[in-house]
Amino acid sequence: MTIRIGLVGTGSIAKRNYIPCLADQQDVSLGYFNRTQSKAEAVAEEFGGEVFDSLEALIDWSPDSVFVLTRETERLAISQDLLSLNPRRLFFEKPLVAAAGQENVSEDDFVAARALLHRAAAQQCETAMIFNxxxxxxxxxxxxxxxxxxxxxxxxxxxxxxxxxxxxxxxxxxxxxxxxxxxxxxxxxxxxxxxxxxxxxxxxxxxxxxxxxxxxxxxxxxxxxxxxxxxxxxxxxxxxxxxxxxxxxxxxxxxxxxxxxxxxRDRSRWDQYDASFGKSILAYLDSLRHGLPPPVPGIAGLQELQVEAAIRRSIALKRPVDLAAELPLEL
CATH class of the missing domain: 3.30.360.10 (Dihydrodipicolinate Reductase; domain 2)
Known part of the structure; x- marks a missing residue:
């Protein structure tokens, strides 16, 4: 059995923390899409795999899962575009949505992420998170x-x-x-x-x-x-x-x-950081191989954003926030 993994976004995080581990797996084939196609071509030349010139072409390749590895500021739009093409599974970098960057998550990010996961669930598209x-x-x-x-x-x-x-x-x-x-x-x-x-x-x-x-x-x-x-x-x-x-x-x-x-003591925290990605990715690949739920489901990303949205609301309104009543997950 060959597992086809599509990667959307081939920037520094993808190249350093995702692609080497994925490319090292004998039963994994890689397909890339990047808006700057030359970057995807450079990655394919170094690690192997196919380059696609559109999201439609990538999904027509029938990947078992698509890794969404764009900047967090761009993740919502590209994920919506992907869902329009009915992928089987989506695997997200963290945070799930952060239009102004991960240090400035807003309540709107939570609402948008909730709608995104609702849509994925309605289409029977399984979602997962890295949370390495x-x-x-x-x-x-x-x-x-x-x-x-x-x-x-x-x-x-x-x-x-x-x-x-x-x-x-x-x-x-x-x-x-x-x-x-x-x-x-x-x-x-x-x-x-x-x-x-x-x-x-x-x-x-x-x-x-x-x-x-x-x-x-x-x-x-x-x-x-x-x-x-x-x-x-x-x-x-x-x-x-x-x-x-x-x-x-x-x-x-x-x-x-x-x-x-x-x-x-011969290992730095950055060695450990890099290794944690590999362990998270391998755990996810094992779930695909054995038909099991992902080790970190997409809802974990929504629960994280729910907390951040509650923090923003509490600060703005100067009062406690009941998360389930005011910011329900609705999944």
Whole structure:
């Protein structure tokens, strides 16, 4: 069986983090479309595969899945164009929709993404997300330890996050705990940071299983230091995840031990970052091979945007937001 993967967008992210892994699979054939066709041709020359001069030609090739790897500012329009051609499956980079960039997600982005997934579902087009932070070594290990040591449910969560990791942090919160159902947010009065400049935000929230927490988003974290710090307090333990596979701390309430897990020091966080894409992509390909649901479904991308939309609404209206009542997923 040969799996046909179409790639829409052959920019730097696609070339660095997607195509090498896909091209290395013996049972995968690649087809490319890029609005600047010469870029797609250069990728095909380096990695192999076919270049198509239109989305229609790409879909006529009958790909098993189409990876939407354009800039987030362009993702909605190209995805709508693709759905008009009835693809079998769509696999999205994150965030699902962000017209003004991932550091400035709006409520309109959530509404547009919800309509996009509704349309896909109506056409029986399966959707999936990358959310590769789930596939870093430390989150994988954390999941194992939570199950093995019977830590119980999450009761508290705190997060300090650079906007470069923001959508991933929200997804990890959902992954380790459960979806946020209510939140209240504030933002700084000034725009901060030079890279991904934006207002800082702080959100206090409650999840469906009554865990409470706070999440701070900012561009003011120095890239030399951790860009992501998440702490999950369970009934019988605590886990602190730091950066892109930085040292992870475990406080085991059963044994009373304080443990630290670290990756080998000969690997950088950027090595781990690149590897996480490969693990996420391979997990998705395995789901195609075996006819299983995707490991990260498209709704995960919508749930992440729902939280961002609630933050924007809370800031604008200066009150708490009930996500299900005011910003329903409707899926």
């Amino acid at each position: 932070y789930r596939f870093f070594d430390q989150p994988i290990k954390a999941k194992e330890l939570i199950a093995q040591r019977e830590f119980g449910r999450v009761v508290n969560i705190t997060g300090l996050v650079h906007y470069a990791c923001w959508s991933h942090a929200i997804d990890l919160l959902h992954y380790f705990a459960d979806p946020i159902v209510e939140l209240s947010a504030l933002q700084s009065s000034t725009v901060r940071g030079q890279r991904m400049a934006a207002h800082d935000v702080t959100a206090a929230f409650r999840t469906g299983q009554d865990a409470t927490g706070t999440l701070i988003g900012t561009s003011m974290l120095d890239w030399t230091f951790p860009l992501l710090e998440l702490t999950f307090n369970f009934e019988k333990g605590r886990i602190h995840i730091r950066d892109l596979d930085g040292d992870m701390e475990i406080l085991d309430g059963h044994s009373g031990r304080h443990e630290t897990y670290a990756i080998s």
